[in-house]
Amino acid sequence: MRISDFCFIIAATCALLGMGLGIFMGIAQDFTLSPSHAHVNLLGWVTMALYGLYHRGIGRVSGLAGWLQVGSGALGAALMAGGLGLYLSAGHDERFVPLVIVGCFWRCLRC
Ligand code: HEM
Numbered sequence: 001m002r003i004s005d006f007c008f009i010i011a012a013t014c015a016l017l018g019m020g021l022g023i024f025m026g027i028a029q030d031f032t033l034s035p036s037h038a039h040v041n042l043l044g045w046v047t048m049a050l051y052g053l054y055h056r057g058i059g060r061v062s063g064l065a066g067w068l069q070v071g072s073g074a075l076g077a078a079l080m081a082g083g084l085g086l087y088l089s090a091g092h093d094e095r096f097v098p099l100v101i102v103g104c105f106w107r108c109l110r111c
Contacts, residue, residue, distance in 0.1 A: 002061040003070055007052030010074045014044025036085035043077035043107060076107025 018040035025031050051070050060066050080103030087096035 002056075003063075003066045004052040004056035004061075006074075007048045007055065007070050010070075010077075011045050011048035011052060014040050014048065014077070018045055032088050033085055036081050036088060039077070039081040039084060043081060044074075048074060048077070072106055076103050076105075079103030080107050 018037055021033060021037045021040065025033060025037060048070070051073060055061075055066060055070070079099055083096050083099030083103050087093060087100060090096065
């Protein structure tokens with residue numbers, strides 16, 4: 001699989017999840033998960049799509065450095081946005097905070 005294809009698959013999945021969550025929040029009129037919705041969309045959909053466009057634009061289809069960058073970007077986004085969702089839906093349960101912190105660092109280091 002090409003690096004850009006991986007990015008676009010993750011981006012499209014996050015778009016479906018993030019916007020689905022947005023629609024659910026609107027219907028339920030419950031905005032508890034709003035920050036998680038925002039980060040699934042921004043770190044998952046928007047940023048992964050930008051990574052994909054970048055790698056496709058420079059013609060990089062494989063290579064360890066590229067895979068490390070997009071793989072850890074995707075993992076960091078999942079940990080951060082997922083951890084935030086668990087933290088919020090469990091009523092600010094602090095057990096989930098380390099998940100968010102690790103996801104943040106992991107994600108930001110790969111920017
Ligand atoms: C079907 C598409 C979408 C729907 C139905 C939707 C719905 C919502 C809703 C209901 C809220 C909460 C508003 C409130 O608290 O009053 C929200 C917040 C937000 N959304 Fe979306 N959204 C969609 C797509 C997106 C996308 C594509 C992005 C970013 C790329 C995005 C970023 C945000 C941000 C940054 C917030 C504010 C979060 C916060 O205040 O904590 N949304 N959205």
